[in-house]
Amino acid sequence: QVPLVESGGGLVQAGDSLRLSCVVSGRTISSYTMAWFRQAPGKEREFVATIGQGGVYTDYASSVKGRFAISRDTAKNSVYLQMSSLKFEDTAVYYCAASTRYPGTRSEGYSYWGQGTQVTVSS
Secondary structure (H helix, E strand, O other), X not given: OOOEEEEOOEEEEOOOOEEEEEEEOOOOHHHOEEEEEEEOOOOOOEEEEEEOOOOOOEEEOOOOEOOEEEEEEOOXXXXXXXXXXXXXXXXXXXXXXXXXXXXXXXHHHOOEEOOOEEEEEEO
């Protein structure tokens, strides 16, 4: 098991910014491809962003590209999701995920998951 603990969610207004954090316990974060997924009520879990093991490669869902930024801090063994210009449709539970492989946008490729943090955007 690889404990992942998310934090930073909350209730914000449309247009606001929010930063989510995910602390990884155990092995160094450089051992993992990290990603953020989200799940809105009544919808399937969807990919949001990913960062490669080298910390250079990133990829984003088209719905968040230009508004969200994924980053990591190896000293803190943490990955972050900076969310800007939030929209009502960004409301969801956000999950941090880790994999020792390269699953990209596929949730089934990630072996380790956090418990999720709720982000609610009021319109």
